Amino acid sequence: MSGGTQLLSNPPRRADAACIQYELDGLWESLHQDLSDGQAVTRACMSNLIIYRDADEHSEEIERDIPSIVQVHPARVILLTGQGETSEPGIEVYISGHYCALNSGWQVYAEEIRVVADSASGRRLPSVTRAHLVGDLPTTLWWTSRQPPPFAGKLFYKLADMSDQIIYDSIGWTNPSKGMQAMTRWVGAERNEYIIHSLAWRRLKPWRSLLSQVLDPVIQPGALEGVTRVTIEHGPHALAVASLLLGWLASRLAWKPTDGKVSPGKETLWHFTASDRQIPVTVRRLPEGEPAPHRVHWHWHDTSGEQTVVFAVLGNERIGILEEESDVPVRVVPAPELKRSELVSAQMAYRTRDKVFEQALEVINAMTSVV
Amino acid sequence: MSDSASHNPLRTGLEEAQVAQPCTLVIFGGGGDLSRRKLLPAIYNQVIDGALPANFAVLGVAREELDDASYREFAREGIERFSRQSLDPRHWPDFERVLHFEQGAFDDADTYARLKKRLEEIEPAFGIPGNRVFYLAIPPALIETCVQHLNAAGLVQPVGVDVPFSRIIVEKPIGRDLQSARQVNNILGSNFDESQIFRIDHYLGKETVQNILAMRFGNSIFEPLWNAKHIDHVQITVAEEEGVGTRAGYYDRAGALRDMVQNHILQLLTLIAMEPPWAMKADVIRDHRQDVLNCMRPITPDTIDSSVVRAQYGPGFHHGEDVPGYRRESGVAQDSTTETYVALKVYVDNWRWAGVPFYIRTGKRMPKRVSEIAVYFKSVPPILFNADADHPLEPNVLALNIQPNEGLSLRIATKLPGPKVRIYPVKMDFRYGSTFGDQSPEAYERLLLDVMAGDATLFMRRDTVEASWMFIEDILESWGSSHTRWLPEYSAGTWGPLEADRLIESKRRKWRLL
Numbered sequence: 001m002s003g004g005t006q007l008l009s010n011p012p013r014r015a016d017a018a019c020i021q022y023e024l025d026g027l028w029e030s031l032h033q034d035l036s037d038g039q040a041v042t043r044a045c046m047s048n049l050i051i052y053r054d055a056d057e058h059s060e061e062i063e064r065d066i067p068s069i070v071q072v073h074p075a076r077v078i079l080l081t082g083q084g085e086t087s088e089p090g091i092e093v094y095i096s097g098h099y100c101a102l103n104s105g106w107q108v109y110a111e112e113i114r115v116v117a118d119s120a121s122g123r124r125l126p127s128v129t130r131a132h133l134v135g136d137l138p139t140t141l142w143w144t145s146r147q148p149p150p151f152a153g154k155l156f157y158k159l160a161d162m163s164d165q166i167i168y169d170s171i172g173w174t175n176p177s178k179g180m181q182a183m184t185r186w187v188g189a190e191r192n193e194y195i196i197h198s199l200a201w202r203r204l205k206p207w208r209s210l211l212s213q214v215l216d217p218v219i220q221p222g223a224l225e226g227v228t229r230v231t232i233e234h235g236p237h238a239l240a241v242a243s244l245l246l247g248w249l250a251s252r253l254a255w256k257p258t259d260g261k262v263s264p265g266k267e268t269l270w271h272f273t274a275s276d277r278q279i280p281v282t283v284r285r286l287p288e289g290e291p292a293p294h295r296v297h298w299h300w301h302d303t304s305g306e307q308t309v310v311f312a313v314l315g316n317e318r319i320g321i322l323e324e325e326s327d328v329p330v331r332v333v334p335a336p337e338l339k340r341s342e343l344v345s346a347q348m349a350y351r352t353r354d355k356v357f358e359q360a361l362e363v364i365n366a367m368t369s370v371v
Numbered sequence: 372m373s374d375s376a377s378h379n380p381l382r383t384g385l386e387e388a389q390v391a392q393p394c395t396l397v398i399f400g401g402g403g404d405l406s407r408r409k410l411l412p413a414i415y416n417q418v419i420d421g422a423l424p425a426n427f428a429v430l431g432v433a434r435e436e437l438d439d440a441s442y443r444e445f446a447r448e449g450i451e452r453f454s455r456q457s458l459d460p461r462h463w464p465d466f467e468r469v470l471h472f473e474q475g476a477f478d479d480a481d482t483y484a485r486l487k488k489r490l491e492e493i494e495p496a497f498g499i500p501g502n503r504v505f506y507l508a509i510p511p512a513l514i515e516t517c518v519q520h521l522n523a524a525g526l527v528q529p530v531g532v533d534v535p536f537s538r539i540i541v542e543k544p545i546g547r548d549l550q551s552a553r554q555v556n557n558i559l560g561s562n563f564d565e566s567q568i569f570r571i572d573h574y575l576g577k578e579t580v581q582n583i584l585a586m587r588f589g590n591s592i593f594e595p596l597w598n599a600k601h602i603d604h605v606q607i608t609v610a611e612e613e614g615v616g617t618r619a620g621y622y623d624r625a626g627a628l629r630d631m632v633q634n635h636i637l638q639l640l641t642l643i644a645m646e647p648p649w650a651m652k653a654d655v656i657r658d659h660r661q662d663v664l665n666c667m668r669p670i671t672p673d674t675i676d677s678s679v680v681r682a683q684y685g686p687g688f689h690h691g692e693d694v695p696g697y698r699r700e701s702g703v704a705q706d707s708t709t710e711t712y713v714a715l716k717v718y719v720d721n722w723r724w725a726g727v728p729f730y731i732r733t734g735k736r737m738p739k740r741v742s743e744i745a746v747y748f749k750s751v752p753p754i755l756f757n758a759d760a761d762h763p764l765e766p767n768v769l770a771l772n773i774q775p776n777e778g779l780s781l782r783i784a785t786k787l788p789g790p791k792v793r794i795y796p797v798k799m800d801f802r803y804g805s806t807f808g809d810q811s812p813e814a815y816e817r818l819l820l821d822v823m824a825g826d827a828t829l830f831m832r833r834d835t836v837e838a839s840w841m842f843i844e845d846i847l848e849s850w851g852s853s854h855t856r857w858l859p860e861y862s863a864g865t866w867g868p869l870e871a872d873r874l875i876e877s878k879r880r881k882w883r884l885l
Contacts, residue, residue, distance in 0.1 A: 205385075206421055212381035213424045218500055218533075219393055224381070252380040316461040321425055328498045332465035333425045334418060356384030 006101060007071050012094035012114055020093060020132055024111050027097050031108065043108040044074035047348055048139040050129055050159055051077065054146055055084040055116075058172070061340075062144055067098050068341035070110035073348045076134050077112040080125045082145075082155065084116035091117045091124055126158040138164045140348050146172055148179035150186040160194055165351050167344060169199040170240035171291055180240045184365040191358055197350070199343045200241045201357050206319070206335040207245060207293055210311060214321055215298065220309070222302040224253060227274075231282045231297040235289030242283050242293055246270070247360035247367070255279055257363065260371035270367065292337075391417075391823035392536070393426030393499050395490060399477060399517055400508035401431020402442070405542070407449035409573075410508065411470075413815035415450045418466055419459065420812075422820055426498040430471045432486060442472035455813055469497070477509060478516045483524035490526075501528070501535030504822055511544060515558045522562040530564045538822055540569045543634045545831075547625065548847060549840040556833045569822045570831040574635040574742075576814030576821075579777040581829070583642045583744075584656075586771070586779065593769070594647070596748065598723045603766060605643060605729045606745045606875075606883055607636055609773075610737035614684070614694060614863070615711070619702030626709040628681070628843060631733040637664065637839045638831070639773070640729055643744055644719050653828040657835065664838035668718040675849045678717070680859070680870045681710035684736040687863030694736065694863045708855055711735045714871040715846075730875050732882065736863040741885045742773035756784070756794045763879065765796045770883075777811065778802035 015023040053062050066077055086092045094114040100107045115128050133139055141163035143149055149156050160166055173179040187196050215223040234242040255272035262268045267284040296311045308324040319335040398406055417423045431442050451458050473489050475482030521527055528537040546552030559568050587593055609631055615622045641660035648655045670678045685696035698705050712734030748767040751757045757764045768782040780800045787793040861868040875882055
């Protein structure tokens, strides 16, 4: 938190769906009245953030993420809950504010509108959303449902049409393998319509940075051109993330997938070709651990023979780099594990298409056709 | 390696504005205050944020009798006290391993021979391909010795494709007048290529200073008004709360004009006054900044009295406590005529700024620490709401706050609610710290990263340093020939002498109350 400022939140207050703006104004007014020194309340707002969530045991985690997101990226938040419990049939609305105490008054970071729809009223959510987006500001849709966007139907598309970018996360999908396939095809087909970002992709950034640094042709001549095999080991529920890492490597290094053999629950052995060479890549699931990549073994051949560098998660948010057959001792670098809220707020600042991500998905799409 | 390193397809699309290259950072004066307070904490923060390469090491060089272990302790103490992010015990053991120390005198050739040997041990151990950044955190008088020994020891690689890079960072002040600045630049230039030299001015690494370009050229509403037709005047204030403190030895030879105006303030002025650059490239931006310096109207003996005010702080109060006047400070001569305050009225004689005065003031022992640039727009015509000549409307002011509260504010006129037409000024405020919850990196963090990436945009080129000295030299010469035995005084804890008020007071202009 910057400058020791503390973010405070109003408890959600029930509001009439037809009077949301009026109620929000009242909330703002009450902050003015709390001030004794005549200072004005200022409102900071950089974006609209629409969040869609399922009503399930994880839905409260999203609520806890919101203050952290708006503290970094002030936004009007519209939190939509589908298939939720309401006291009466239809939709229910709650409003709240997240604000910060400064010496010179209150700084309102964000207004939050929560809309809960029962199972018959999900189709009403877009109309409430549309009426309360702040004009002249970009809009982000953060899709947190366990249903990947392509399986979500009309509701997703209506919300997506209001948005400048869509953020999704493959962690937690009910069927990640199927979801990944559907998603890669869907992104390929829709990328001219929507700007799409994955939190899994952002989580991989420390890995992408580190691999690009350590395997740089200047640091390790021949490590990229002379690669002979690669092994990626990942924890449970991280197949999508590991596939994304492999898709990125393959797309950047112009590897073409030729076949893949799946040993369910254990590993997949892929074969790629690059400049007439075969490159086997094993993606192996470890029996336990965090849902993330754990180790990457990179083997290559140069004039002095077979070389290997291993990147391994060491715990305490660190990655170790070990060069086998070399005098260089193990180097350890920090690899901060960003919280989900940090990933979302960081992603909201990038609103253009990420072609490298899209190309990684294209390769994954090609991989699914040869398996 | 060199800036034109071999193509690495894995780098494509990574978001960093620039990628720091693997290197060893050699800090001459590594056991000093700058290193402890700024450089080592900056390096620590960058490592923790994952901005520095895995193949990276630090080697401190200094006279202090330290070794690797005690240097790591020295760094730890500095990081615990001064770092933006608190020291994380999980990462400390890995971090401290990159820190090394070599004891030696800067004028002893053996020091450089040992330094070379040490680098040859460190580089393979960290997988560093011979790239070296030499940071001279040393007194200006030692620059020549240090640079010549570095070259003589074979530690400076010429610029080339696919060869390791050698870069050197030099702290201000570069010289104490035009002649000595040229001498320093000649020494640097005869041992390093200009592209290898990074003259650091930490003001240029501040977020708000960088935001000047974004504000001017990323918005369409300011630039059409950014000229003599719409702007009445500009005020640049860099106020320091502290007195001369422990820097009396240096400061009494320098003074406010050399210490602040020649570097920080003229750099701020160039960013405010420059023409739109045609690309975000280091030399394009530096060319445009240089153009402003080239257009600055010289201050001659004929105009100095109406353009410059210098003064010294006398005794007064600092937060209610008695503080001595400058001449009573420890280490300051009782008959010193060094200015602790200077105010200037300067002009940029080009089409855009013709006739617009830039008022500059900087001083020590002022009421608070604040740096700000305020752009005063011209008043609306004296009709309608501005028809009452006795109560003219306040003009619009765009203020860019550099420190401590980085941000900007805009003063506009608005109607007070009610049946009567009453116009009142209101201020719209934007603060980085409270709008973006993220902590901004410290200036040194950004600038060190830029050097490792080879981006010189925020550093001063040789011609810039010399042009700013040329402008200052006219004033120094006039002062030198005046043989003044005393300077006007202002009480410590006030905004400067009355003479400075007279400099600006005309056409309803006055210094801003900050």
